Amino acid sequence: MSIGEVLVIGGGIAGIQAAIDLADMGFKVYLVERKPSIGGRMAQLDKTFPTLDCASCILAPKMAEVARNPNIEIISNADVISLVREKSGVFKATIKKYPRYVDEAKCTGCKACVEKCPAKDKLGAPDEFNEGLSMRKAVYIPFPQALPLKAIIDPNICLYFKLKSCRLCEKVCPTGAINFNDIEKIINLYVNAVIVATGYKFVDPRHPALSLYGYGKYPNVYTNIEFERLLDARGPTGGVLLRRSDKRHPKRIVFIQCVGSRDYRINPYCSAYCCMASIKQAILAKEHDPEVDTVILYMDIRAFGKGFQEFYERAIEEFKIKFIRGRPVKIIEDDKTKNLIVAYEDTLKGTIEKIEADMVVLALGIVPNTPAFLADLGLIEDGRPKTLDPQDPIATPIEGIYVAGMITGPKDIPDSVAQGSAAAVRAATYAISRREVVAYAR
Numbered sequence: 495m496s497i498g499e500v501l502v503i504g505g506g507i508a509g510i511q512a513a514i515d516l517a518d519m520g521f522k523v524y525l526v527e528r529k530p531s532i533g534g535r536m537a538q539l540d541k542t543f544p545t546l547d548c549a550s551c552i553l554a555p556k557m558a559e560v561a562r563n564p565n566i567e568i569i570s571n572a573d574v575i576s577l578v579r580e581k582s583g584v585f586k587a588t589i590k591k592y593p594r595y596v597d598e599a600k601c602t603g604c605k606a607c608v609e610k611c612p613a614k615d616k617l618g619a620p621d622e623f624n625e626g627l628s629m630r631k632a633v634y635i636p637f638p639q640a641l642p643l644k645a646i647i648d649p650n651i652c653l654y655f656k657l658k659s660c661r662l663c664e665k666v667c668p669t670g671a672i673n674f675n676d677i678e679k680i681i682n683l684y685v686n687a688v689i690v691a692t693g694y695k696f697v698d699p700r701h702p703a704l705s706l707y708g709y710g711k712y713p714n715v716y717t718n719i720e721f722e723r724l725l726d727a728r729g730p731t732g733g734v735l736l737r738r739s740d741k742r743h744p745k746r747i748v749f750i751q752c753v754g755s756r757d758y759r760i761n762p763y764c765s766a767y768c769c770m771a772s773i774k775q776a777i778l779a780k781e782h783d784p785e786v787d788t789v790i791l792y793m794d795i796r797a798f799g800k801g802f803q804e805f806y807e808r809a810i811e812e813f814k815i816k817f818i819r820g821r822p823v824k825i826i827e828d829d830k831t832k833n834l835i836v837a838y839e840d841t842l843k844g845t846i847e848k849i850e851a852d853m854v855v856l857a858l859g860i861v862p863n864t865p866a867f868l869a870d871l872g873l874i875e876d877g878r879p880k881t882l883d884p885q886d887p888i889a890t891p892i893e894g895i896y897v898a899g900m901i902t903g904p905k906d907i908p909d910s911v912a913q914g915s916a917a918a919v920r921a922a923t924y925a926i927s928r929r930e931v932v933a934y935a936r
Contacts, residue, residue, distance in 0.1 A: 496522035496565060498925040499685040501587050503574050503865065506534025507907055508899025509691035510556050511914030512921070517565035519922050524683055525560065526589060527570045531640035533557060534693055538623065538719060540726040540733075542907055543774040544805035550639060550728075552907075557641045569681065570642060577688065577867045577895075583928055585894065587683045593676035595647035596633075600671035603643035607633045607663035607672065612653065619651050621730070625720045627738075628730035633663050638728065645671075686925035687894045689917045690868065690879065694900035697754030697761065697859040704754060707856055712827045713738040714834055714853050718749075718771060721855045725778050735782055737853060739832040744852035746787040747779055748836055750822055755859030756793060766904035768857040769796050773809045775855065780813045789816045789849065791838055799906060820847070825854060862901045871895075878903065888917050894928070896920050 497520045502513045505527030513523045525532065539549035560566050572591040580586055596607075613632035620626035623637045632652040633645050645663075653660035654674060664672040699709035699717055709715045714737050716724075727733035737744055749772040755765040769792065776788040795817070797803040809815040820838040823846060827834055834851045862878050873880045873890050879897045882889045887902045898917035899910040 496520060498522070498687075498922075499524070499683070500687045500689065500921050500925060501526065501574075501585070501683060501685040502689045502691065504534070504691035504693055504899070504901070505529070505532030505568070505570070506691060506693045506899060506910070507536045507553065507556070508693075508910040508914035508917075509534070509689070510553075510560055511911045512689050512691060512898055512918040513566050514556065514559055514563065515915050515918035516922060517563045519918075521565065521922065521925065523566045524587075524685065525566055525568050526572055526574055526587075527568065528573055528692075529636070530571045530594070530644075530646045531636045531642065532560065532568060532570065533637070533639070533641065535719075536907060537637060537639070538625075538722060538726075540722055540729075541774060541778060543770040544799075544801040546774065546777070554639045557639060561641055568642060571646065572681070574865060574867055577871065579892070579894070580684070583894075584684050584686060585688055587685060587688070589681040589683065591679040591681055593649075593678055594644070595649065595652075595673055595676045596645045597671045597673050597676075598642060598644050600669045601644040602669060602671075603635060603645070604668065605635060605645070606666045606668060607645055608635060610662050610666045612660065612662065613651050617651065617653075619648055624723045624730045625717070627720060627723055647672075647674075686928055687921035688896070689914075689921050690865065690895065690897045690901060691899040691914060691917070692863045692865055692901050694860040694904075695863045697861065699753065699856055699858060701754065701760060703757065703759040706822060706824055707750065707753060707854070708825045708827065708834070709856060712825070712832075712834060712854075714744075714827075714832055714851075715825070716853060716855050718768070718775065718855055718857050721775055721853075725775065725782070733782070735779060735786070735853075737832070742852075743783060744786060746789065746849075746851045747776070747853045747855060748834070748849060748851040749776055749788070749790045749855045749857060750836075751790065751792040751857045753856040753858050755857075757859075761859050761861060764796060764904070765857075765859040766796070767860070767906055770799070770802055770805060770906070772855070772857050773806060773815070776815045777809055777813050780815070787816070788813075789818060789851070791818050791820050791822060791836070793819070793821065793841075800908075818849075860900065860904055862903070864901065888913065888920055894921075894924050 611631040618629040621630040649655040
């Protein structure tokens, strides 16, 4: 029997850590995730900095821990649409669970439906996990380590929903899990405490203030998360660096820092992760091809974390990565080669210089992913969650509601994990001090 109920909103690394810690303390945890699988952005990463450890080797065991813990219930493909405190003091969360068109109780994750689905290639849709660099089918499992490891059907491209034809997935499913009549469901939960760990969003590289970078106009300009997927052996090219325009190996890659960060037109603050992420990606590119020339155009190198300075120095000394303190002025494309000519101001020399690159990678700034219900509660200020004190970034002005991870501001993975654990302790302390009886309805 649980000692209380806690709702954790967001299935990234901070939410996962909070859920595990609370479940281990004896709480019943409801882990709500908007996407079909938990894992968050970390699931898309190839390696982590500064150790270059395999990201999935860290994340997958934690996801497995969530899966086997009887105190954790995952509610994926769902949004919390409202949160109110009842007179008794408990919180009522109203959750909208979107139709999956696959019965999670019956689906075994065998992928028989995925293999036979004809809605692929031009009939398919851009694969969200691979940032649109590959196509997925109408029925799919988001990624190999997905949790829950269950198929989901996209009604926007499914031939049955579009043309009332096909139904091949239904015929080949060995357990009869396909349910074309699935509908949206409303779930009401009553909990003692709430942790919001909904993560972050990248700045839109198509923002008018960022038009000089040519993203979306020039095929060989990539965002850093797209480049991360190219580096990953699970990615669209099997970990081989190939240009979008001609599938050729790049000879020179230019990484541009602070795209949408430290910019008063978009976000005035530093996004914290970008310097080390670009250094990591430049090192990995060198490991893939020692002959590739990697250049990082930076505003300032902010190596503030444990092992960061040593990582930066290693990039220079061992991998011969070039660092230029400069800001791009304009990027144009060579019509014949599809190479990119980057004009930039060298801020140490005070001169305008040019460099030609086969690929350009933009280190995008990030913004908190704040759910609408927080605004309804008056807990959003300047685009971020309100907290009681700058020295206490976890507690909000409403007792019993806590925040953790990237939603509180830019940070790296270890800091997100630490905040997830801290929020779990705070939520547990509050829940134990308020021993209301919680009833919940499905």
